[in-house]
Amino acid sequence: MTVVSPTQRPLTTDDVAHLVRASFGPQALVRDCGPLTGGGYATVWWVLLDDDRRVVVKLAPPSGTRLLRYERGLCAAEARYFRLVAERAPQVPVPPVLHHGTDPAYGEWLVTGMLPGRSLRELAEAGASVDDGPARYDLGAALAALHRITGDRFGYDGDRAGGSTWRGAFTAMLDALLDDATDWAVRLPVAPDRLRALVGRHAGVLDEVRRPALLHFDCWDGNVLTAPDPDGLPRLSGLVDGERFLHGDPLLDLVSPLLYRRIEDDPEHPLLRGYRAAAAEPLVLDASARRRLGLYRLHLYLLMTVEMPSRGMTVDSHPHRHDRLAALLAAEIAALDAD
Numbered sequence: 001m002t003v004v005s006p007t008q009r010p011l012t013t014d015d016v017a018h019l020v021r022a023s024f025g026p027q028a029l030v031r032d033c034g035p036l037t038g039g040g041y042a043t044v045w046w047v048l049l050d051d052d053r054r055v056v057v058k059l060a061p062p063s064g065t066r067l068l069r070y071e072r073g074l075c076a077a078e079a080r081y082f083r084l085v086a087e088r089a090p091q092v093p094v095p096p097v098l099h100h101g102t103d104p105a106y107g108e109w110l111v112t113g114m115l116p117g118r119s120l121r122e123l124a125e126a127g128a129s130v131d132d133g134p135a136r137y138d139l140g141a142a143l144a145a146l147h148r149i150t151g152d153r154f155g156y157d158g159d160r161a162g163g164s165t166w167r168g169a170f171t172a173m174l175d176a177l178l179d180d181a182t183d184w185a186v187r188l189p190v191a192p193d194r195l196r197a198l199v200g201r202h203a204g205v206l207d208e209v210r211r212p213a214l215l216h217f218d219c220w221d222g223n224v225l226t227a228p229d230p231d232g233l234p235r236l237s238g239l240v241d242g243e244r245f246l247h248g249d250p251l252l253d254l255v256s257p258l259l260y261r262r263i264e265d266d267p268e269h270p271l272l273r274g275y276r277a278a279a280a281e282p283l284v285l286d287a288s289a290r291r292r293l294g295l296y297r298l299h300l301y302l303l304m305t306v307e308m309p310s311r312g313m314t315v316d317s318h319p320h321r322h323d324r325l326a327a328l329l330a331a332e333i334a335a336l337d338a339d
Helices: 013-024 074-088 120-126 133-146 166-183 192-208 250-254 270-278 287-306 319-338
Strands: 030-035 043-049 054-059 097-103 107-113 213-215 224-228 234-239 246-248
Touching: 013 030, 013 043, 013 054, 013 097, 013 107, 074 097, 074 107, 074 213, 120 224, 133 213, 133 224, 133 234, 133 250, 133 270, 166 192, 166 246, 166 287, 192 287, 192 319, 213 250, 250 270, 250 287, 287 319
Parallel strands: none
Antiparallel strands: 030 043, 043 054, 054 107, 097 107, 213 246, 224 234
């Protein structure tokens, strides 16, 4: 396997066989296996066991790897997320947790069942003329089901950024990213103090969020699995990579599914139609909601910029990514400045 990110480690088939035995016992044998690509954080392999089960083995970054502040303990967080969803929202398809373990030589890993289907990203890259609207409608309904689950506090769990209010948690999340940017010497398109001041000026709209809803946060097309129904239409078959979950404003979950776009400008998008059909409360995209969505896009584009060096990406090696994110950040900042 070619390691693209410093957070990913090389694995061999012997390594995978060891992790399988450590998870299921010495009798467990691997019939076939191979790497799953597309992510930039953990090392992920698919595995076919000798009892015909298909599983996914996800190996956390090696101990001592430099990470962003919110990335501490993501392997255990993903196990907690999948178990919580399976218990509280069983209609949402997430992988079953089969084993979560640690090993002196390998560190921390997670084994889950392998869900059927191809991601929305794979469908798009295949170039096939497929209407993915039904799958996106299903995703909206699944997010509405997740958002019925209420957490104990806002933000991330454990010792990561969080708080008793959404304003406090979101501000702490932003501050942590800006501190990461300083630590990694990330070149931002705007001074950190200006970003803090801008968010502070609009923070009143965050106080309108009174319930810490469960959020997936990372529902970009690569994490949304689809499988054809009897009519050949793609329907939702799984949500994966739940390690970045947090609790907060449901609107935050409407940003990553339409990456680089503004969901409020497409009110009849299938995602919104599915969400409205299943939501416990009406989805209102008024002026306050639009301002919050702008803050959440700013946060996401900032995160995607700050994580670049931790994934082995530089401005020189990935100029298009850096310039695109800088332009998107500038647009959101200008819109919030004008509001």
